[in-house]
Amino acid sequence: MKKEYIIEACNGKKIEVKKDQLITIIDIEGSQVVDFFAEASENPDEFLSTGVTIDCNESLKLKIGDIIYSNLYQPMFKILADDVKEQDLLHPCCRPEMYDFFYHNGANHSNCLDNINMNLKNKRALIHPVNFFMYTKINTDGSIIVKKPLSKAGDKVILKALMNVSLGIAACSVSESDCNGGKTSPIKIITED
Template identity: 30%
Template sequence: MITESRYDAAQASFRQVVAAGDYWLGRVNRGQVLRILDLEGNQAADTLFYSADTPAERYSAMDTVREQGNVYLTSGSVLRSNLNQPMLEIIADTCGRHDTLGGACATESNTVRYSLEKRCMHACRDSWMLALAEHPEYGLDKRDIGHNINFFMNVPITEEGGLTFADGISAPGKYVEMRACMDVLVLISNCPQLNNPCNGYNPTPIEVLVWNQ
């Protein structure tokens, strides 16, 4: 569902452009609003969420899909934790839907899906691992990499119940905006994938914005 934001980017308390293939790791406190902005269009932002107080509590695709009765995310969707607690609510969305089933690219999946020569290509799991290694203060490691959301990514479900990767439905300036229901850690990989249409075969920057209560 398309819903415009009431927040002015000029009034954001935090703004940072995340280069293609780079990551962003930060804290968003309860009541703050987080926007992920697709600057040039057709980009995918693979995102993990954790409780800032107890990182063992983290985003759960299963709980989220079950409670909302929809496999796609958009305005009104409540992102739920593995304890079935509300973590964030999507309050604005100009893209229309976001994927929570397709998972994240990895060197292993690149090898299986594409070819052995793709194994060493940069992947989202590489970006997450780098983020955790460079920020030990958050107390996260590779065991904490679980369910993620692919914001802006178009992953249609086939009649047989499988998943396919298709051209993105985002465009320059599209965004998704969430209000935090608890203090959360947010880990974004601005996807470097070159082998399927999720980034239009051309990864581009995104921007992260945060507003206070």
């Protein structure tokens, strides 16, 4: 069965996905980062881990065919297609303290940590999502710079679920930097068998 979900700018959603279903993540307007997190449907103590994903793939970036792993080193998703081929595995979800650190405006600022926690009905102290479409340039000296995403309107990533999962997805709330191209916009998710 095919289902479509719109996640409005600066919002989040929980989406249930079964093993072997396909998940299409669409940047509707372009240059919008998608904070993509998941927990195992039967066990929320098993969840998506960017650190384990970096470890298993021996890479700071994802490419088509790569696997996204759980904290228990189990395969959660396989990347089947990627129009942009830039994503970020380094940054945690934005949160009020991040907005305070950089922009002094954290009070009442929408943020991906709260948007994912509220939808998954959990209170994780820190969430490290896969940040699809986020363009973090990694320099040879180890320094990083966040640049405007390369994604254009309609660009997409397609994943296959390798276990039953509850997705916690947010359209990132940062409008203060190049992270989302200086604005925030909605995203679309399609799940299908």
